[in-house]
Amino acid sequence: MKEHRLSPFQLAIRNLRRGITRTTGLVILATLLSAVVFGGSILTFCLQNGLKNMKERLGADIMVVPVENQSELEAILLKGEPSCFYFKKSLEEKVKNLKGVEKCTSQFFLTSLDAECCDARVQLIGFDPDTDFSVQPWIQKTYKERLSDGAVIIGSDIHLEQGKKLKLFDMEYDVAAKLDKTGTGLDQAVYATTDTIKKMYEAAYAKGQRFLEEADPDFYVSSILIRVEEGFDVKELVKSIRKELGGVQVVESQSMITGTAENMKQVALFLYLFSGLFLMTAIIALGLAFVLSANERKREFAILRTLGATRKKLAGIILWEAGLISLIGGIIGIVIAAMIVFPFHVYLGDKLGMPYVLPPLAQILGTGVVTLLVAVMIGPLAAVTAAIKISHAETYLIMREGN
């Protein structure tokens, strides 16, 4: 015979093992609860992180694109859907001279061929290094030097590493750097100076890509980016641009961010409501299960009472069991949610069509710890009624019931 003692914790373990069906059911409930809370929280943080990155990356207060191309611009920025559209470069000069414009630059868009360099078509963005204020500030976080001709910088979702060659329209370009993930469509873009993008254009043209025929980078641009002077009314400048240019779409960055933030709020609200409802349902279901279980085990508690268990100890046994169930379910739930959210985060981001990027590791770990604490507290909280009921039951009457 083995020498051993049974602590309240070990007694609880024995009880849980005895009612394995009941225990499994309760653990599944706790697992679902924890998976919903953890998964929902991480999804929400991913969206918040994505929006924060998007705000940082846009840089410009106003973007001007050809009329009817606003949705394409948003598709490039949010979903990484490559697109080309152009208007005359001369418009940039007109905008520069408007009152309230602090900085003004333009970009030229191309798209790669299907599966030429990467898994799918990618957006090629050319910027003017002399006037650019939108792309270079965050490129410089990764790449301190001035981007040379023939070199490109790639987004985080392009599967190439720094120092490798990127093949576009039968020509190769040096990958000078790879940017950090933003969670936006810009993660699938390739950046180059306008001189390099002109070479790409010429190579594409030589390859017979006639869709670019009317858009020579010397005379055409895809978008004009404007930073408004501090204190100047953005809406006033928007009006001026519309009046001066005509036939263009003027997009306020803030309104685009606000629109995305509104969508994100709705998704987050849904996630919070779903988690909240699930939390309440789980507490009620767990509570009922614990009360039913306590009723079934009245005689067991009466025996313990005759042997000298205090009312507090009886309540403790139930709370220990509830805590253990919650702990086991909580851990399994977090692991399951992590196995869904992390490997499929790119897919989830695409499906949501919103900026989406994983939060820092510390925040993920913190969320895991908080979820586990919530899960561990929910079990005993749900079991309080059962614990009070059993600890206040009259032992004598229970014994009589049993007989």
Next chain:
Amino acid sequence: MLEIENLGKRYGRDENERWALKNVQLTVEAGEFISIIGRSGSGKSTLLNLIAGLLKPTIGEIYFQGNAILNLNDKDASQLRNTKIGYVMQGYGALDHLTVLENLCLPFWLFPRKGEPRKRAEQLLKQVGLLEYADTYPTKLSGGELKRVAIARALMNEPALLLADEPTGDLDESNTKNILALFRDIADQGTSVLMVTHEMDALSYGDKVYRMEAGQLIK
């Protein structure tokens, strides 16, 4: 060792009022074996539960080893039950998810204290003829064996007072005799035994016999 003064227990109020016990006086000396007989519902079990502190009386006082015990708080009353009183409840009070040995050690785990319960448990199992079942789960035991497990567990704390509620209720003649002889031995070793029973045969083993009728204890 145990003195009960004017003990009464009332259930309900006004028209529904019913006295389960009324004006009970009883003195139990150390090593005395007292049997209480009576019909079902006469108040025998109520009396044992009042003594064990599992029920509060409406009136009266109980002195255990000279100390009034009815005003003890839950912790002190539980500790008294755990360390000085052995209680053999009606039916088979073993926990099915613990082995026989673990069932015996349970009182020690509820109020941890110095000493090694295993040796004592083995000694008692040997005494009741169940040592070979130490690592067996109660579901594998017969009714008589389960009853002996309950008695052995009640003796684990070397109680000053053993309360036994119908300890031979479901047993055959042979098991009944063995258990009554065991109680006699226990009493002879200095533990007071207070047993309530239907069995008239049991009366010959005790030092005193009382009859419980409609909540009143009659010698």
